[in-house]
Amino acid sequence: xxxxxxxxxxxxxxxxxxxxxxxxxxxxxxxxxxxxxxxxxxxxxxxxxxxxxxxxxxxxxxxxxxxxxxxxxxxxxxxxxxxxxxxxxxxxxxxxxxxxxxxxxxxxxxxxxxxxxxxxxxxxxxxxxxxxxxxxxxxxxxxxxxxxxxxxxxxxxxxxxxxxxxxxxxxxxxxxxxxxxxxxxxxxxxxxxxxxxxxxxxxxxxxxxxxxxxxxxxxxxxxxxxxxxxxxxxxxxxxxxxxxxxxxxxxxxxxxxxxxxxxxxxxxxxxxxxxxxxxxxxxxxxxxxxxxxxxxxxxxxxxxxxxxxxxxxxxxxxxxxxxxxxxxxxxxxxxxxxxxxxxxxxxxxxxxxxxxxxxxxxxxxxxxxxxxxxxxxxxxxxxxxxxxxxxxxxxxxxxxxxxxxxxxxxxxxxxxxxxxxxxxxxxxxxxxxxxxxxxxxxxxxxxxxxxxxxxxxxxxxxxxxxxxxxxxxxxxxxxxxxxxxxxxxxxxxxxxxxxxxxxxxxxxxxxxxxxxxxxxxxxxxxxxxxxxxxxxxxxxxxxxxxxxxxxxxxxxxxxxxxxxxxxxxxxxxxxxxxxxxxxxxxxxxxxxxxxxxxxxxxxxxxxxxxxxxxxxxxxxxxxxxxxxxxxxxxxxxxxxxxxxxxxxxxxxxxxxxxxxxxxxxxxxxxxxxxxxxxxxxxxxxxxxxxxxxxxxxxxxxxxxxxxxxxxxxxxxxxxxxxxxxxxxxxxxxxxxxxxxxxxxxxxxxxxxxxxxxxxxxxxxxxxxxxxxxxxxxxxxxxxxxxxxxxxxxxxxxxxxxxx
Numbered sequence: 052x053x054x055x056x057x058x059x060x061x062x063x064x065x066x067x068x069x070x071x072x073x074x075x076x077x078x079x080x081x082x083x084x085x086x087x088x089x090x091x092x093x094x095x096x097x098x099x100x101x102x103x104x105x106x107x108x109x110x111x112x113x114x115x116x117x118x119x120x121x122x123x124x125x126x127x128x129x130x131x132x133x134x135x136x137x138x139x140x141x142x143x144x145x146x147x148x149x150x151x152x153x154x155x156x157x158x159x160x161x162x163x164x165x166x167x168x169x170x171x172x173x174x175x176x177x178x179x180x181x182x183x184x185x186x187x188x189x190x191x192x193x194x195x196x197x198x199x200x201x202x203x204x205x206x207x208x209x210x211x212x213x214x215x216x217x218x219x220x221x222x223x224x225x226x227x228x229x230x231x232x233x234x235x236x237x238x239x240x241x242x243x244x245x246x247x248x249x250x251x252x253x254x255x256x257x258x259x260x261x262x263x264x265x266x267x268x269x270x271x272x273x274x275x276x277x278x279x280x281x282x283x284x285x286x287x288x289x290x291x292x293x294x295x296x297x298x299x300x301x302x303x304x305x306x307x308x309x310x311x312x313x314x315x316x317x318x319x320x321x322x323x324x325x326x327x328x329x330x331x332x333x334x335x336x337x338x339x340x341x342x343x344x345x346x347x348x349x350x351x352x353x354x355x356x357x358x359x360x361x362x363x364x365x366x367x368x369x370x371x372x373x374x375x376x377x378x379x380x381x382x383x384x385x386x387x388x389x390x391x392x393x394x395x396x397x398x399x400x401x402x403x404x405x406x407x408x409x410x411x412x413x414x415x416x417x418x419x420x421x422x423x424x425x426x427x428x429x430x431x432x433x434x435x436x437x438x439x440x441x442x443x444x445x446x447x448x449x450x451x452x453x454x455x456x457x458x459x460x461x462x463x464x465x466x467x468x469x470x471x472x473x474x475x476x477x478x479x480x481x482x483x484x485x486x487x488x489x490x491x492x493x494x495x496x497x498x499x500x501x502x503x504x505x506x507x508x509x510x511x512x513x514x515x516x517x518x519x520x521x522x523x524x525x526x527x528x529x530x531x532x533x534x535x536x537x538x539x540x541x542x543x544x545x546x547x548x549x550x551x552x553x554x555x556x557x558x559x560x561x562x563x564x565x566x567x568x569x570x571x572x573x574x575x576x577x578x579x580x581x582x583x584x585x586x587x588x589x590x591x592x593x594x595x596x597x598x599x600x601x602x603x604x605x606x607x608x609x610x611x612x613x614x615x616x617x618x619x620x621x622x623x624x625x626x627x628x629x630x631x632x633x634x635x636x637x638x639x640x641x642x643x644x645x646x647x648x649x650x651x652x653x654x655x656x657x658x659x660x661x662x663x664x665x666x667x668x669x670x671x672x673x674x675x676x677x678x679x680x681x682x683x684x685x686x687x688x689x690x691x692x693x694x695x696x697x698x699x700x701x702x703x704x705x706x707x708x709x710x711x712x713x714x715x716x717x718x719x720x721x722x723x724x725x726x727x728x729x730x731x732x733x734x735x736x737x738x739x740x741x742x743x744x745x746x747x748x749x750x751x752x753x754x755x756x757x758x759x760x761x762x763x764x765x766x767x768x769x770x771x772x773x774x775x776x777x778x779x780x781x782x783x784x785x786x787x788x789x790x791x792x793x794x795x796x797x798x799x800x801x802x803x804x805x806x807x808x809x810x811x812x813x814x815x816x817x818x819x820x821x822x823x824x825x826x827x828x829x830x831x832x833x834x835x836x837x838x839x840x841x842x843x844x845x846x847x848x849x850x851x852x853x854x
Contacts, residue, residue: 067163090137215266250277356693466507587613627851642670
C-alpha cells in the first residue's frame with residue numbers, strides 16, 4: 052500500500068484522527084471526519100493545539116498528560132474528555148493518544164471516538180436501573196425472578212421480608228422447593244402441580260391464590276401473578292412473580308361474605324315483612340272500604356228503621372190489647388230490632404260505632420254474666436272461669452264487651468257441636484318493644500287479657516287468616532251472618548286493643564283479647580228498673596232532623612210522651628230558633644245533616660246562648676262528628692238509631708235530670724218566670740200577627756201554635772201599634788193591604804223603633820219592586836200567599852237565622 056493510499060484511508064476514516072507536533076503541540080494533520088465534526092478548516096487547526104478543543108484541559112494539564120509518552124514511560128494514553136466545536140457546542144469523546152515515529156521524526160497520533168450517544172444511552176440505562184432498583188426495593192409487593200431453569204435470580208426486600216429468606220439463601224435454587232413445597236395439611240406439593248410454575252412452560256400469565264411456607268415453618272396465604280419473561284426473539288427466558296400476603300384481605304372477604312349473607316337474610320326478612328305488611332294493608336284497605344260502605348248503608352238503613360219502628364210503636368199504642376192484628380205489628384218490630392242489630396254489627400266491624408268506655412274489671416263482668424252464659428250455652432257445655440288475682444281494670448264499653456264475650460262463647464259452642472268444655476280466663480299481660488316489633492298493630496304496654504278456649508273442631512290453617520273478614524263463615528247458609536268475629540275484631544281495635552286467634556284442626560281454638568290497662572277506679576253502675584217509660588211534663592224539645600219522615604216520627608213520639616216540640620230541618624234553621632230567645636229545654640239533633648253548620652257546632656252555640664239547655668245527639672252513623680278515636684267525648688249524650696219509644700223517653704228523661712242537677716236550687720222557676728215575662732206564656736216566642744182576613748188570621752195562628760210560637764192577633768195597623776206599645780214581641784208577621792193603611796209604613800216604623808224585632812211580610816203580590824224601592828231587602832223575609840205550615844216554618848227559620 053502506498054503512502055497516498057494510506058493517507059486517503061486516514062482522511063476518509065469515520066473516526067477522528069489528529070497528528071500534532073511534540074515540540075509546540077500544534078496540529079499538523081486532522082482528517083476530514085474531525086474537521087467536519089469540529090467545524091474548523093485545516094488552516095485554522097494548524098494554529099491550534101489539543102487544549103484549544105479539549106476544554107476540560109489546560110495547557111499544563113495536557114502537557115503533563117503527554118509527558119509519560121515523551122519520556123518513554125508509557126506507550127499510549129486513553130481517557131475520556133469533551134471536545135468543543137467552533138460554534139461552541141460540545142460532545143463527548145474517547146481519546147487514544149500515542150507517540151509514533153515517522154522517518155525518524157516523533158509526532159503525537161490521536162484517534163478520537165465520539166461517544167456522545169453511548170454516554171446518553173448509558174446514562175439513561177443507569178437512570179432506569181436506579182429507578183427500577185428504587186421501585187423494587189421500596190414497593191410492598193414481593194417480586195421474584197426465575198430463570199429458564201426456574202431457579203431464583205432476584206428477590207426484592209419485600210420478598211425477603213415476606214418469606215423470611217434472604218436472596219443469598221434462595222439464589223440459584225428452585226423457588227418452589229424453598230417456599231412452596233408443602234400443603235398446609237402436611238402433604239408434599241410436587242412442582243408439577245404448581246400453578247405458578249406453569250407460567251414458564253405454557254408461556255402465559257397465571258393468577259391465583261396459594262399458601263406459602265415461611266422460613267419458620269408457618270403457612271400464610273398469598274395472591275400471585277406469574278408472568279413469563281421473553282428476550283428480543285420472543286423466547287421465554289424466565290418468570291417474574293408478584294406476590295402479596297392476603298390474610299387481612301381474606302378476613303375482610305370473609306367478613307364481607309358474612310355481611311352479605313347477613314344483609315341477604317335481612318333483606319329476605321324485610322321482604323317477607325313487606326309481604327306481611329302488604330297483606331295487612333290489603334286487609335286494612337278492605338276493612339276501610341267495607342267500613343265506608345257499611346257506614347253509609349247504616350245511616351240510611353237506620354233512618355228507615357227509625358221511621359218504621361216509631362210508627363209501629365205508635366200504631367201498637369192505639370191498638371187494643373186483644374186485637375189479633377197486634378201480632379203483625381209486633382213481628383214487624385222484631386224485624387226492626389234484628390235490622391238494628393245487623394247495622395250495629397256492621398258499624399262495630401268498621402270501627403265506627405260510638406263507644407262509651409268506662410273503667411271496668413273484666414273479672415266482675417264475667418261473674419255477672421255467668422248465669423246468662425250458662426243459659427245461652429246449655430247444660431252440655433262445661434264452663435270454667437279463671438280470674439287472676441289482682442286483675443287490672445281496663446277501659447272498655449261494658450255493654451259492647453258483654454256482646455263480645457257472648458259472641459265468642461256462642462262461636463265456641465257451635466264449634467263444639469253443643470258438647471264440650473269452655474274455659475274463660477282473665478289475666479294481666481305486658482308487651483315489650485321486641486314483642487310489638489313482630490306486629491305493628493300492637494302498642495307496647497300493659498293489658499288485660501281475656502282468653503276463651505274451646506275443645507271444638509278447630510280451624511284449618513288455610514282459613515284462619517280469614518275468620519275476621521266480614522260475612523265469612525264456615526256455617527251452613529242460614530246459620531250465621533259471618534259478622535260475629537268481625538264485630539269482635541272491630542270493637543277490640545276501636546278500643547285500643549288487639550285480638551289473636553290460635554287453633555289446630557281437631558284440637559280446639561283459643562281467642563285472646565287484649566285491652567289496655569287503666570289506673571282509674573271502676574264505676575259501679577246502679578241497676579235501672581225497666582218499668583214504664585217516663586213521661587214529659589210539657590218540657591220543650593227542639594228536634595233537628597233533615598229527613599221529613601224521621602223528624603215527624605220523632606215529633607209524634609215526643610208529643611205522645613208529653614213533651615212540647617219545636618222542629619228544624621237543619622242546624623242553620625235550628626240556630627235561628629235558638630237565637631230567637633224561645634225557651635228550649637232539650638236540643639235533640641241528628642249528627643249528620645246538610646247545611647253550613649255542623650251539629651256539634653250547633654250544640655256549642657246553643658249552650659252559649661242557653662247555658663242550661665240539654666243536648667241529645669242521635670245518629671245511625673257517626674264518623675268523627677261527636678267521637679274521637681271511636682269514643683264519645685266526655686259529657687256527650689247519644690241515642691243511636693233506630694231507637695224505641697221507651698229508649699227515647701228514658702234518654703230525654705236522663706238529659707233533663709242531668710240538666711236539673713247542674714242548675715242551682717230555684718233556678719228553674721226563676722228562669723221560667725223571667726222567660727215568661729220576656730216571651731209570654733211558657734217562654735214561647737211571641738209573634739204579632741197582623742192580618743185583616745179573619746179566616747187567614749185564625750188558620751195562621753193555629754199553625755204558629757203548632758210550631759211552638761205564641762200569636763198576638765191584630766186586624767188593623769192601629770191594633771198592631773197598640774199591642775206593640777204594651778206587649779213585647781220578637782216577630783212581626785204582617786200583610787201589606789190593610790183597612791187603615793199600608794203595612795209597609797208600619798214595617799218602616801217597627802224597624803226604626805224596634806230593630807230587635809224580626810219582620811216577615813205575607814202577601815199574595817210580587818214584592819220585588821216594592822222592596823227595591825224601600826231598600827229593605829236584607830231586613831225582612833217575604834212569605835208568598837197562599838202558604839202552608841211548612842212554608843211558614845221555613846220563613847221563620849230564614850228570618851230568625853238573620854236576626
